[in-house]
Amino acid sequence: MEILGEKWTMVVLREVFSGIRRFDDMRVRTGIPRQVLANRLSALVGHGVLRREPYREPGARVRHEYRLTEKGFDLYPVMIALAGWGDRYLADPEGPPIRLVHRDCGAGVDAELRCADGHPVTDHRAILPRPGPGAKRRIENEKG
Structure with a gap:
């Protein structure tokens, strides 16, 4: 959440995923204040997104102009899931x-969960x- 948790970050990513790559175009389309947009873009570049x-x-x-890296493109399922949630409730x-559609056939695209064995998780x-393998045991402070 350190990278994606700030409120304007997802708006900036939405614009880049939509093909808006230039600072002034993003600023006009979103209404994000100039310095805030500059900070968000700088942070996303700094984190390799x-x-x-x-x-x-x-x-x-x-x-x-700002282009997605491979790390940035890997956020596409997150963006699709957020859009689906917004479409459902808002x-x-x-x-x-x-509408997000598949370029080849025009069918709608949505996020789907599957386990590592390929089973759909509905x-x-x-x-x-x-x-997970990187989990660390929490040590509670002892009062005394």
Whole structure:
């Protein structure tokens, strides 16, 4: 959550996933204050989620656009799951403002959970948290 937990971060990622890569375009589309947007982009670059690519309009200085890294692209299922949640609980009666579709066939795309053996997990209560290989035992402070 250190990387994704700030409220504007997911908005910035939504824009980049939608093909908006330039600072001014993001600022106009989202209304994010200039310094906040600069900070979010810098943090996402610093964490390796985005990379900066230079470009130059004729007669203008070099600027940068922001592209997803492999680490950033791996957030796509998260973005799809968030969009699905919003579509289910927050969409207008007419429907969601955007549809995510498969480029090859045009069918809708949604996030689906599967276990490592390939079984679909449709009942979220069937998911159990277990300590992983990196888990560390918590030591409680003794008062005395």
